Amino acid sequence: MSESRERREFCPECGESVPPREEPLPGAPRDEARLLCDDCYFASFDLVDAPERVEVRVCSRCGAVHRGNRWVDLGAEDYTDVAVEEVTQALGVHLDAREVTWGVEPEQVDETTIRMHCQFAGIVRGSAVEADATVPVKIARQTCTRCGRIAGGSYAATVQVRAHDRRPASEERDRAVEIAREVVAEREDAGDRDAFLTEVDRTDDGPNLKLSTNKLGGRIADRVIQELGGSVSESATLVTEDADGNEVYRVTYSVRLPRFRPGDVIDPTPVGLTTTPGEGPVVVETVGDAVTGRRLRSGDRFRTDAELSAAAHLGHVDDGDPVTLVAVEDENAVQVLDPDTFETRSVPRPSFFDADAVTEGETVPAVKFDGEVFLVPEVDAEEGVSRMALVDFAKFCIGDES
Structure with a gap:
């Protein structure tokens, strides 16, 4: 007799016959729940596994949130989004559920408690399943390790x-x-x-x-x-x-x-300011690996890698006021008003002086040392000088006890 018989399975809970189930793949765990009929299966089925409570540890000083075994800076203005994320990570959805959708509605109970109302929907064994879960979130304010170290x-x-x-x-x-x-x-x-x-x-x-x-x-x-x-x-x-x-x-x-800073007026070799043309006072422009600046008489560039231990500090350009330009004599000299006597006097015209950028009667940056007036260049404000001004440097002379 060659009659074939259909293989039948029975629910281990109620004994009702159930349709054949697909065999698990080799090596996969065997789930006994797959043998249950739909009624018995759904009788003990939970779509969502939700904790009774979630605690979020927040630093009361800097607002960092404790996650895992460390504190994390999130920059959150409030902790509702943080609470939603923590609840999301704490919730578990059944592995048999497919096409799962969910939503959450936070309810602010008080300053330290947020109640999360969660709704879930999915497909299980071809049937639509819905579930609700309410999870209270407690905001625990503590002091993070970093703030504790700072406070200590x-x-x-x-x-x-x-x-x-x-x-x-x-x-x-x-x-x-x-x-x-x-x-x-x-x-x-x-x-x-x-x-x-x-x-x-x-x-x-x-x-x-x-x-x-x-x-x-x-x-x-x-x-x-x-x-x-x-x-x-x-x-x-x-x-x-x-x-x-x-x-x-x-x-x-x-x-x-450094001993000098941008805007300082120095004499690199204080033997005399009028001995050799091109020598004399220097306005410092940059300091670092080398000192750079401009010679006030000639306008020549100045640079040295030496320590300038013997240099004399004469003053700083921010210590006074500019002088008034009277006239441009020639390529070597200009006339200005002496800041003390208000008399017209001729002073050296350095190479950095731009006669086209200033007119007679306007003020020009200058310094005065040992009775002599020198025009000075503009130094970049980023180097520490906001303006170049007239300074009476006689009081800074070496050996002056005043």
């Missing part, structure tokens, strides 16, 4: 900004602090939560900056001398040992700004 005054490096044989100008002191904040902001934007400025101690001799890491301190010191010139040295002090027994050091970066 934690630091690993100190950057001391000083100047050689002078006190840093207020602009230099302020700019050094700005550079430190800029470097820290750059590291924060790059996701470095270990980068922060612990303390700024402003003194007349220069700021002392405490930084979170030695690497950050080195970056800031290098950036300061890159922009303001000078040199940097470092020294390390052993402070403790970590949990693994490794020695932990604090590093001090000593930044020394």
